[in-house]
Amino acid sequence: MAALLEVKNLRTTFQTSGGVVRAVDGVSWDIQEGETVALVGESGCGKSVSALSVMRLVSEPAGRIESGEILYKGRDLLRLSEEEMRGVRGREIGMIFQEPMTSLNPVLSIGRQLTEGLEIHMKMSPHDAQTRAVELLAMVGIPDPARRLAQYPHHFSGGMRQRMMIAMALACNPSLILADEPTTALDVTIQAQILELMRDLAQRLGVAMLIITHNLGVVARYADRVNVMYAGRIIEQASAAELYANPRHPYTLGLLRSVPRLDEPRRARLAPIEGQPPDLTRLPPGCAFSPRCSFKVERCAEAAPPLIAIDAAHRSACWECERLVKEVAA
Amino acid sequence: MSEVLLEVRDLVKHFPVGGGFFKRAEGTVRAVDGVSFSLHRGETLGLVGESGCGKTTTGRCILQLERPTSGQIVFEGTDLATHSEKQLRELRRHMQVIFQDPYSSLNPRMTIGQILAEPIKVHRLVSGKAAREKRIQELLTQVGLLPQHAHRYPHQLSGGQRQRVGIARALAMEPSLIICDEPVSALDVSIQAQIINLLEELQSRLGLTYLFIAHDLSVVRHISDRVVVMYLGKVVEVADRQTLYEAPLHPYTRALLSAVPIPDPKLEATRERTVLRGEIPSPLTPPGGCVFHTRCPIAEARCSAEIPQLREIQPGHWGACHLA
Numbered sequence: 001m002a003a004l005l006e007v008k009n010l011r012t013t014f015q016t017s018g019g020v021v022r023a024v025d026g027v028s029w030d031i032q033e034g035e036t037v038a039l040v041g042e043s044g045c046g047k048s049v050s051a052l053s054v055m056r057l058v059s060e061p062a063g064r065i066e067s068g069e070i071l072y073k074g075r076d077l078l079r080l081s082e083e084e085m086r087g088v089r090g091r092e093i094g095m096i097f098q099e100p101m102t103s104l105n106p107v108l109s110i111g112r113q114l115t116e117g118l119e120i121h122m123k124m125s126p127h128d129a130q131t132r133a134v135e136l137l138a139m140v141g142i143p144d145p146a147r148r149l150a151q152y153p154h155h156f157s158g159g160m161r162q163r164m165m166i167a168m169a170l171a172c173n174p175s176l177i178l179a180d181e182p183t184t185a186l187d188v189t190i191q192a193q194i195l196e197l198m199r200d201l202a203q204r205l206g207v208a209m210l211i212i213t214h215n216l217g218v219v220a221r222y223a224d225r226v227n228v229m230y231a232g233r234i235i236e237q238a239s240a241a242e243l244y245a246n247p248r249h250p251y252t253l254g255l256l257r258s259v260p261r262l263d264e265p266r267r268a269r270l271a272p273i274e275g276q277p278p279d280l281t282r283l284p285p286g287c288a289f290s291p292r293c294s295f296k297v298e299r300c301a302e303a304a305p306p307l308i309a310i311d312a313a314h315r316s317a318c319w320e321c322e323r324l325v326k327e328v329a330a
Numbered sequence: 331m332s333e334v335l336l337e338v339r340d341l342v343k344h345f346p347v348g349g350g351f352f353k354r355a356e357g358t359v360r361a362v363d364g365v366s367f368s369l370h371r372g373e374t375l376g377l378v379g380e381s382g383c384g385k386t387t388t389g390r391c392i393l394q395l396e397r398p399t400s401g402q403i404v405f406e407g408t409d410l411a412t413h414s415e416k417q418l419r420e421l422r423r424h425m426q427v428i429f430q431d432p433y434s435s436l437n438p439r440m441t442i443g444q445i446l447a448e449p450i451k452v453h454r455l456v457s458g459k460a461a462r463e464k465r466i467q468e469l470l471t472q473v474g475l476l477p478q479h480a481h482r483y484p485h486q487l488s489g490g491q492r493q494r495v496g497i498a499r500a501l502a503m504e505p506s507l508i509i510c511d512e513p514v515s516a517l518d519v520s521i522q523a524q525i526i527n528l529l530e531e532l533q534s535r536l537g538l539t540y541l542f543i544a545h546d547l548s549v550v551r552h553i554s555d556r557v558v559v560m561y562l563g564k565v566v567e568v569a570d571r572q573t574l575y576e577a578p579l580h581p582y583t584r585a586l587l588s589a590v591p592i593p594d595p596k597l598e599a600t601r602e603r604t605v606l607r608g609e610i611p612s613p614l615t616p617p618g619g620c621v622f623h624t625r626c627p628i629a630e631a632r633c634s635a636e637i638p639q640l641r642e643i644q645p646g647h648w649g650a651c652h653l654a
Contacts, residue, residue, distance in 0.1 A: 269530070
């Protein structure tokens with residue numbers, strides 16, 4: 001089966017005062033129809049820039065997609081004209097951002113923000129768009145939707161605004177939704193509501209989803225496959241079940257071991273990953289994680305390890321992958 | 331049990347909203363509405379709850395950064411409300427705070443050395459420049475930074491390093507109590523564990539007492555000896571760590587615990603979740619009766635009529651629920 005979205009060797013750079021930063025440095029990943037895939041990593045690892053690159057929303061001139069291909073249903077999005085790209089954004093691929101307050105227009109009514117896309121992309125009449133908007137709000141669980149249409153984003157709570165973002169993303173029946181930290185700004189109980197809603201809707205409507213997050217718990221519950229990123233590269237790629245059961249990269253292993261967990265007895269001491277996050281303007285020549293890695297050997301400082309298949313569904317970018325497996329098992 | 335260092339008795343903090351200079355206020359936000367707990371020397375008390383539950387305001391009232399509307403805060407045996415501004419300044423030395431955001435809580439125009447020197451100068455903790463320099467070096471080492479960091483500016487440090495500076499600044503005053511307000515939630519996952527370990531080390535080395543305010547229940551369980559759960563300005567449950575996490579009494583605590591995702595797909599696939607209905611009500615118009623009844627999965631008729639009192643249901647385990 002051909003992938004719905006296939007990103008190949010994507011490289012996105014930013015010109016900064018400290019020099020050129022390779023925010024995304026030759027990454028490849030894909031999403032099949034109806035599947036939920038996660039991009040996981042810490043701030044600055046390139047996960048959000050990956051999504052913005054897919055939508056071609058990287059802010060120029062500082063940011064630039066240097067090379068690679070982004071194949072959506074076989075078409076390379078990087079070769080489309082700006083006009084054609086506008087037909088993809090919102091229509092084919094929807095997007096949900098972290099901060100619903102800053103990504104909604106504060107001076108447009110909720111109704112107008114929903115109907116605008118419907119009228120432009122779906123060529124609906126204002127009346128039909130209005131009817132559809134009410135349907136959408138009801139679908140994402142906003143009570144009394146008809147009355148809500150006339151209200152503005154500031155009338156909504158954080159959770160309600162995120163529901164509204166989901167309604168907007170789903171408005172034109174896209175095949176794919178990119179969700180960038182969709183629940184990070186929300187309270188725990190509201191987070192649970194929104195994630196369950198997103199999963200139910202994605203399943204019911206058959207929409208594929210890319211979830212971008214730093215929360216390993218969210219990934220475990222909602223993703224089918226996971227890509228772990230560090231300093232602009234994918235360092236491990238596997239199904240969610242496989243990644244958590246058998247992490248094959250020291251960074252993934254470190255992340256999983258550093259978080260306190262509610263399902264386990266309390267540990268006397270946490271096992272953090274030592275050192276500081278990488279400075280993207282001054283990356284070491286070899287593996288970017290090597291300065292913090294407890295499995296480091298000489299080779300790691302010399303050359304960055306490629307992402308190699310361990311088996312059909314699991315890839316890792318680590319020279320010492322085999323030793324890691326043995327030591328974890330021991 | 332060891333001596334009580336801090337006691338909060340029936341703390342209330344209301345904020346008037348709306349209105350103007352000549353107009354009467356239109357409403358009152360009941361940010362903290364009758365909160366009581368005590369903190370023993372050397373212990374870590376976790377204060378958890380979602381945004382708007384009043385956990386930060388409680389912390390600010392203890393520090394006297396907000397004057398409480400009513401209630402008492404007794405620190406080291408004296409009621410803070412009876413103190414003058416001058417006495418408070420002296421007392422605040424013993425009570426320090428670490429903020430969530432290490433980016434906005436450090437002055438960008440001062441070097442780390444200057445930031446740490448200021449409280450030492452103001453409170454005349456050591457005399458002489460040389461002694462001060464020595465103390466700054468000592469503080470930096472204590473929080474895992476290097477002596478040369480004294481000459482750097484905050485923007486030259488990473489988030490984790492900045493939070494270490496925030497901790498060093500609090501330690502400079504040789505406090506007995508540190509209020510940690512979401513000290514790790516702005517940090518990357520891999521750095522959070524470093525800071526938590528550092529806080530624990532410092533506690534055992536210096537005999538510190540922590541009030542640990544956070545929304546992350548896994549972190550709170552790890553670091554706290556006892557935990558207070560707040561909802562809409564009220565305490566709904568208090569218990570020691572193990573009891574609270576293994577046998578929570580209050581339906582809100584249970585829902586909070588069940589909402590935390592666990593990094594294990596196999597477990598998550600079979601885990602039943604209690605997803606709470608609805609939203610957190612506005613603290614401007616909190617619901618009558620039990621504040622949680624509008625979202626409570628087991629609420630009965632009397633929950634909307636009678637306010638449940640916080641009572642000791644089992645020894646050391648307090649809950650504010652009619653049905654517990």
